[in-house]
Amino acid sequence: MAIDPQPDLRINPLRKYVREDRMPHFFCPGCGCGQVLSSFLRGVDALGLDIDRMTAVAGVGCTARIPVYIKMDTLHGVHGRTLAWATGIRLHSPETKVVVFAGDGDAVSIGGNHFIHAARRNLDVLMIVVNNFNFAMTGGQVAPMTPAGSVTMTTPYGSGEPPFDLCALAVAAGATYVARTATPHIARMDQAIKKGLEHSGFGVVEVLSQCPTHFGRYALGSGSPEKLLDWIDGICVPKNRADSMTPEELEGKLVTGEFVHRSRPVFRGSTFIDESTFINESDVAEDNAAGKGECRS
């Protein structure tokens, strides 16, 4: 049988990474999670990473369903413990590259403690945080990054919860690559995720993303993905422009761009051992022969 040397241009080249048998996916029409999925695959493909040697870690939420559609090893289904799993995998198996997919609730609400400690340790994983400004899978409740005053299912009179600046938190806690990007800006999102994939150490890429079904309808009064993309675009201020703006001018805005990109030793476990103190196998044999077997308690 003749083999067609030409790739079939009608098929997206990234489809080879996708679990076709899991289609159709369960994201709502207009959701940003699919864009993040594509962007991640473009990064993997462009860098020529071996997805067989990678593991995705996801907790609970809409974002956590992203890797379920990718042909790669995936941990899924416990809310907020993504970085705890990733710590175990990474320490035991340093040859396995780990990428965490987390929503804003997963990352810094229930998983907040793990987040700051992974940053402090410089755990060698990339965490892609899809910030859709609310708990979406559960029906649109207030989340740590919901803008103050927003109406959600649990803040029916407007939110009295001041939001986190996730990137500032990551930088302060010690992360070594931190960037914020947004789904309306696909090229910049691709660039940030690709850079995150190349980075060694704790990388955080926050992607501002649209949730038309919940956040759009309740907080912004529109379930239109286009209107949400416009809204997100409107609150984004590139870092170089933000640097010359006053705090008053930045009120209600989110700065996009790269906040830190540096190198620091990555986490290898809580304790080191001085290899010169290792007991020499032959000494042990001699000790045993001389009846000086080590006894410790």
Next chain:
Amino acid sequence: MEREYAKNAKNAKNVKKEKRVLTGVHFMQGNYAVVEGALAAGCDFFAGYPITPANEISEGMSKRLPGVGGIFLQGEDELCSINAVAGASLAGAKAMTATASAGYDYFQEGLEYGVAVEAPMVIVDVQRCRGENFATQADIMQVRWGPAGDHEMIVLAPSSVQELFDFTVRAFNLAEEYRTPVIVLSETTIALMRERLVIPGEDEIPVVNRKWTSKTPDDYLPFQADPWGVPEFAGLGRGYHTIYSINPHDEKGSIEWDPDAFERLYTRIPAKVAKHREKISTVQRYRLDDAKVALVAWGSEARPCLDAMEVLRERGKKVGVMKLDVPWPFPEEAVSELGRLMDLVVTVEMNVGKYAGEIERACNGRCRTARVTKNRGMIHSPEEILEALGSLEEVR
């Protein structure tokens, strides 16, 4: 039914710089015996969060693990520790965590995940009183029923420093064999006690490793059980593209919403342990052959029971002791047999009376039953047991 076990490739890679097995006779604290048992069983990953009276396990692990090529992690909390253990296990590690009662509360979520994705994990719970480090056996029901969802927990209850070592080795072997979390239910009494410990030679310690698949990724179904009831293991980062999800999943690992798939999974997971119950749930019988009265105990309470038995035997009473090595899965056949053969079965435990209900259920009205319970931060003395038995006509 016998099984063959593939060699754990990860362990083979570890460069042995220090002795893993401290063969010899020791005078050792119980918590350190757990450390040495874990190492002897092949443990190469430990994560723990400080809590008394379990601290010596973390401290011992931090000292010993790096020298044998393992990883020690002090988690930022118990949630980190148990989930890091789950992650490391799925990457191929023989992993353990340890805590005391209050910390064990936090483990339920990680245990639920471990049960669901069939991750071998060893968990040590040193039981203590609420907020204080006094002795108790009050966690016996929590270790059985703690995590949400249908499951069958394997819980080993050592009663001495020697058993802390032996049962920790066995816990790793059972975790690997059945791909499930296994709990070593320690107690303040034995954890902080120093006793004689004999560590056998490395060759004499049986070590079981999970069955690694030899199938190619195309042929491999991550949650298809073999006749033993347990799926073969592939591990992360080896190209098998497995989704380890807590959600209901089919044999392929795909998240599944089909009620038939739910039933298959939720039946198989408890059954893989339950159907091997008689092999797992061993008991020790002391002078039960001619006995009419049996004292039943697990963990450290077996010790005063044996002393009380000796005193009563000297008085000519036909008393024996059944010590349950493995309270869960419940040793149904052994306890049920007691109900058939004895006039009186007495449960002795260090709580307000929990496990006694199970013993009485298994005796099923075929003999008289009684309880000797105490929750005062101290183990029963033999005299207290004798005094409590003194009021019962079978013993009087």
